[in-house]
Amino acid sequence: MPHARGETAEYEGKEDGQLTPFVIQDCSLLIRMSGLLPAADLRELRDRIAACSENVLFHHFFETLLRPTFDNPDYRNDFAVWAKLYLDDRVLAERLGILDPYSYASLKELRNVVLGLIDERLKELTLVPRARPGDEFFFQEATTVVFDTGERIRHPRELAPAIRGMTNGSIYYHFLEARRRSPAGMDDFSSWLMGDGKKYERHVHALASIDLLFHSLGHLRADLLRALSNMESLG
Amino acid sequence: MNAPIAAYEGILGSSVVTQLRRLGGKLRGIRVVHVNSTREGGGVAEILDWMTFLMCDLGLDASWEVIHGTQRFFEITKAIHNGLQGKPVTLSKKDWRIYQDVNEQNAENLRASLEAADIVVIHDPQPAYLLKLCPNRKGKWIWRGHIDFSRPFGPVWKMIRSYVEKYDASIFSMSEFAQPLPHPQFLIPPSIDPLSEKNRDIDPAELETVRAEYRLDPERPLLVQVSRFDRFKDPVGVIRAYRMVRKVAPVQLVLAGGGATDDPEGKAVVEEVLEEADKDPDIHVLLLPPDAHKTINALQRLSDIVLQKSTREGFGLTVTEGMWKGKPVIGGDVGGIRLQVVNHHTGFLVNTPEGAAHRIRYLLHHRNRIKEMGEVAREFVRENFLLTRHLRDYLTLFLTIRSGRNERILYV
Numbered sequence: 097m098p099h100a101r102g103e104t105a106e107y108e109g110k111e112d113g114q115l116t117p118f119v120i121q122d123c124s125l126l127i128r129m130s131g132l133l134p135a136a137d138l139r140e141l142r143d144r145i146a147a148c149s150e151n152v153l154f155h156h157f158f159e160t161l162l163r164p165t166f167d168n169p170d171y172r173n174d175f176a177v178w179a180k181l182y183l184d185d186r187v188l189a190e191r192l193g194i195l196d197p198y199s200y201a202s203l204k205e206l207r208n209v210v211l212g213l214i215d216e217r218l219k220e221l222t223l224v225p226r227a228r229p230g231d232e233f234f235f236q237e238a239t240t241v242v243f244d245t246g247e248r249i250r251h252p253r254e255l256a257p258a259i260r261g262m263t264n265g266s267i268y269y270h271f272l273e274a275r276r277r278s279p280a281g282m283d284d285f286s287s288w289l290m291g292d293g294k295k296y297e298r299h300v301h302a303l304a305s306i307d308l309l310f311h312s313l314g315h316l317r318a319d320l321l322r323a324l325s326n327m328e329s330l331g
Numbered sequence: 332m333n334a335p336i337a338a339y340e341g342i343l344g345s346s347v348v349t350q351l352r353r354l355g356g357k358l359r360g361i362r363v364v365h366v367n368s369t370r371e372g373g374g375v376a377e378i379l380d381w382m383t384f385l386m387c388d389l390g391l392d393a394s395w396e397v398i399h400g401t402q403r404f405f406e407i408t409k410a411i412h413n414g415l416q417g418k419p420v421t422l423s424k425k426d427w428r429i430y431q432d433v434n435e436q437n438a439e440n441l442r443a444s445l446e447a448a449d450i451v452v453i454h455d456p457q458p459a460y461l462l463k464l465c466p467n468r469k470g471k472w473i474w475r476g477h478i479d480f481s482r483p484f485g486p487v488w489k490m491i492r493s494y495v496e497k498y499d500a501s502i503f504s505m506s507e508f509a510q511p512l513p514h515p516q517f518l519i520p521p522s523i524d525p526l527s528e529k530n531r532d533i534d535p536a537e538l539e540t541v542r543a544e545y546r547l548d549p550e551r552p553l554l555v556q557v558s559r560f561d562r563f564k565d566p567v568g569v570i571r572a573y574r575m576v577r578k579v580a581p582v583q584l585v586l587a588g589g590g591a592t593d594d595p596e597g598k599a600v601v602e603e604v605l606e607e608a609d610k611d612p613d614i615h616v617l618l619l620p621p622d623a624h625k626t627i628n629a630l631q632r633l634s635d636i637v638l639q640k641s642t643r644e645g646f647g648l649t650v651t652e653g654m655w656k657g658k659p660v661i662g663g664d665v666g667g668i669r670l671q672v673v674n675h676h677t678g679f680l681v682n683t684p685e686g687a688a689h690r691i692r693y694l695l696h697h698r699n700r701i702k703e704m705g706e707v708a709r710e711f712v713r714e715n716f717l718l719t720r721h722l723r724d725y726l727t728l729f730l731t732i733r734s735g736r737n738e739r740i741l742y743v
Contacts, residue, residue, distance in 0.1 A: 122350055124727040129509045129516040151739050164520050164670070164715035230481055230665075234506035236518065240740045241727045243353055263346040277740075314714075 118249040118288045120258065123242045123269040125162040127155070134232035137224050138183060141175070141233055142214045150203040151237040154276065157197040157206065159238050161313055162268050172309055173197065175210065178233045183225040188217045196309050198275060242269060252289060252296055256324040259285075264313040271320065272308070285320070299324055333384040334526040339719055342525050347719050354726040355389025357743050361449040361729070362470070363393040366441070368408065368457035370397045371621040372589060373559065374521060374648040375454055375477050378721070381524045385722055396444070398437040398458045403429055408457045409596055414487030415456060416479050416563060416643045427490060431460055438464035450729055452502075459494040471732045474498040477521070478645040479666040480508040500732055504646045504667050515737075517728055520670060522721035523651045523712070528624035530655055533632060541629035545615055547583060552695055555585045555634035557627050557652070560600040560618075563643040564588075565663065568684045570607045570614060572640065575688035577613070580695050587617040587630055631656045635701060636694055637678075640687050644668050651716045654678075654708035659701055661690045671716065677708040 130152045135141040145153070156174040171177050171193035180189035191213050200206040218224065227233070245266065249258050259267065270284040278287060286303050289296040302323035311319065340348045363386060365379050379395045386393035400408070407426045414420040437458065438445075442465055445451050449470040453459055455477055462472050474495045480488070480503065488510065495501060495512065502517045503509045509516045523530055547553060554573060558564040566586050573584040586604060588597075601618065608614040619626055631637060637653030639662040646667030653660050654671060660678035662668035672678040679690040694701050730743050 122353060124350070124354065124723050126724065126727045126731050127518045129506060129518070154739075164720060230507065232507075234509070236506055237739075239731055239738065241730055241743060242740055243357060243743050245349075245353060261346060263350045265350060 115252065115288065115291050118255070118284075120245045120247040120249065120262065120266055121242050121269050122245050122263050123240050123265045123273070125159060125238045125240055127163060127236050127238045130235040130237045132235040134234050136229075136232045137226040138179075138185070138188070138214060138218060138221075139224050141178075142211060142218070144233075144235060145175070145207065145210055145214070148235055149237065150207075152235050153203050153207055155237045156235075157195075158272065158276070161272070161311070162264070174233075178227075182227040182231040182233070185217070185225045187220075188213070191217070198281075198308055201281070240269070240273060252292065252327055255285065255289075256321055256327055259317060259320050259324070262317070264317075267313055267317055267320070271316065296327070299327055333381050334524075336385055336388045338526055343713070343717065343719055351389060351719060351723060351726070354723060354730070355386075355391065358726060358729055359390040361391055361733075362447065363391050363450045363452070363729070364444055364448040365393070365395045365452045365454060366398065366445070366458045366461065367395075367454035368398050368400070368405075374646070377524070377527070377529070377648070378521055378718075379454070381527065381718055382722065382725070385718070386725075389722075389726070394444070396441055398434070398441075398461075400433040400437075400457075401429075404433040411456050411487055411491065412478060414484040415476075415491065417482040417484055419484050420487060422487065422490075434458060434460035435464055437461065449733070453498070456491050459491060462497055463494065471499045473500045473502060473728070473732070475502040476508065477504065478508075479643045480510055481666070483510070500728075502728070505670055507666070508645075519721065519724040519728070520667065520716065521646050521648060522716045522718045523648055523655060524718045525655060529628050530652060531628070533625070533629055537625070538629050538632055541626055542633055545585070545617065545630075547585070547615070547633065551581045551583055552635045553583050553585065553633055554636050554638055554691065555587065555630050555653075556638040556640065557587045557631060557649045558639065558641075559588045560597045560604060562596075562600055563641055565640045565642050566600070566604045567607045568642075569638055569640050569687070570604070571684035572638075572687035572691065573614065575685065576691045576695070579692065582691070582695070583613045583615070585615045585617060585630055585634070587615075587619055587627060589619045589621050589623065627652075628656075631658065634658055636661060636691060638687065639663065639668060640681065640684070641665055641668060647671065651712055654705075655712045657705035657709045659694060659704035659708060661687050661694075671711070673711075675704075677704055677711055
């Protein structure tokens with residue numbers, strides 16, 4: 097299991113027969129303009145998505161949870177929201193909105209799927225849908241600033257109480273952002289628990305079963321605690 | 332009186348405050364100077380008041396400087412402000428010379444402090460020229476534009492751009508306002524302080540005192556728009572919407588605002604508003620002093636619906652304030668109001684007095700929706716637009732810009 101910083105969860109000082117302590121990190125998102133021109137219509141959106149960096153794609157699909165935006169109950173990714181609200185193309189919005197970005201092995205694969213959906217839609221339409229001036233799609237990206245909280249989890253029975261007290265930034269970093277860092281696409285909590293063989297297999301499975309598509313970080317915290325219930329009694 | 336960071340734990344939980352302490356610990360002792368053009372009046376001054384205090388509370392060496400200018404300087408900068416928000420304005424070479432001269436006079440006093448600072452944050456166009464006047468600066472300089480730059484008047488933006496492009500970075504409230512610049516443009520929405528005089532909980536008896544003071548009828552619905560008297564806030568449009576509603580419902584309207592020391596146009600706009608109000612006893616045009624925070628707080632809490640029918644808006648902190656008080660907001664479909672008002676969830680976005688009247692009538696007919704939307708609005712603000720998030724964004728920016736690195740993940 098890779099342990100290098102920036103690759104997966106951070107563990108330190110393993111003692112024989114014990115899991116190494118889990119290092120709780122926190123993070124904060126700093127959003128900036130990507131430098132790409134805004135897209136005013138669906139074709140421009142397609143061309144910009146084809147050309148944008150993976151960080152831009154990652155931001156508009158994955159980092160929306162950490163951003164100050166309304167907890168849109170319809171769609172989690174910015175492209176679907178824009179198609180619905182500003183292109184008034186509900187068909188495309190539904191097709192983009194159901195995409196689960198965590199289900200793709202790579203951002204390249206996700207990008208190809210998005211482009212395929214837009215190309216398909218462009219073929220169906222006689223007119224390219226266009227947003228009003230001021231309603232263009234603005235491409236953003238972000239830097240995730242990560243810092244050590246100084247806190248450690250030394251035993252799996254401490255995991256749920258620790259999650260209860262974590263910031264949204266910690267939850268995002270360890271459960272969502274980790275999937276991009278880890279070659280196996282796994283969250284940090286599961287990676288850590290698997291370090292103790294199959295003892296916590298049930299909990300790892302429960303963590304993997306959480307449906308991420310409609311979650312705010314507050315809801316996600318509640319689901320994590322449900323998935324890890326009874327762990328404290330395992331000793 | 333500002334509250335220390337620990338006081339926010341009760342509203343936001345300890346983890347949020349702990350996170351700020353950790354970020355502050357990484358920046359302990361760095362010298363930060365904010366500069367703007369007014370100590371009171373308007374959202375920027377309110378933000379700088381708490382932000383400077385809390386940055387110090389977190390261990391940074393932060394201060395807030397205000398540039399001083401003549402009446403003519405502020406008339407010119409108001410024209411610049413209007414131009415940047417899209418209004419065609421005429422500014423002569425002499426006007427720009429006056430703008431530069433006032434900046435030069437202020438630089439004489441501020442230069443030593445600004446050149447020695449690790450981070451300088453210049454707010455809005457009024458002091459933007461200062462960078463050019465501090466050639467021996469050692470720190471990073473950030474320009475923060477608070478207004479709606481989405482469609483600036485070309486000649487004005489061209490000149491201001493020539494001043495701000497030299498900065499190390501700029502900050503805008505939202506992506507729609509960002510303009511092409513040769514440095515990173517960060518997006519940081521502003522926020523409100525839930526413990527300030529303007530936003531803290533108020534005793535019901537105090538509310539009744541304010542209601543009696545302004546002779547507001549407790550039996551009839553109250554519409555409130557709080558903002559400085561500025562044409563972009565469309566107070567005349569609000570009165571027109573009120574009149575359309577008044578035909579079918581016995582509403583009262585409060586238009587409350589003060590002036591800022593850097594806004595010389597307010598008086599003329601008040602006269603237009605009074606003329607439109609035409610001595611209607613149910614239209615209360617209140618000219619409040621800059622420190623009337625408790626009165627504004629009470630008026631927002633006494634309202635049934637908060638209005639902010641702007642035609643241009645940087646962010647609209649009065650929207651945030653109304654939402655924090657559990658009120659649905661009917662706001663102009665512009666600028667930062669769009670970030671806050673979500674149709675059918677936290678209020679309604681409108682484009683015309685007719686649209687505002689329609690949504691007011693809808694809410695008055697569905698009183699339960701007023702309560703439901705108000706609750707959603709308050710939680711939305713708690714999660715996203717309180718000062719702790721704003722402060723965290725600034726600290727994160729300082730860490731990033733001081734690192735000099737441009738990576739997706741930055742470990743500090």
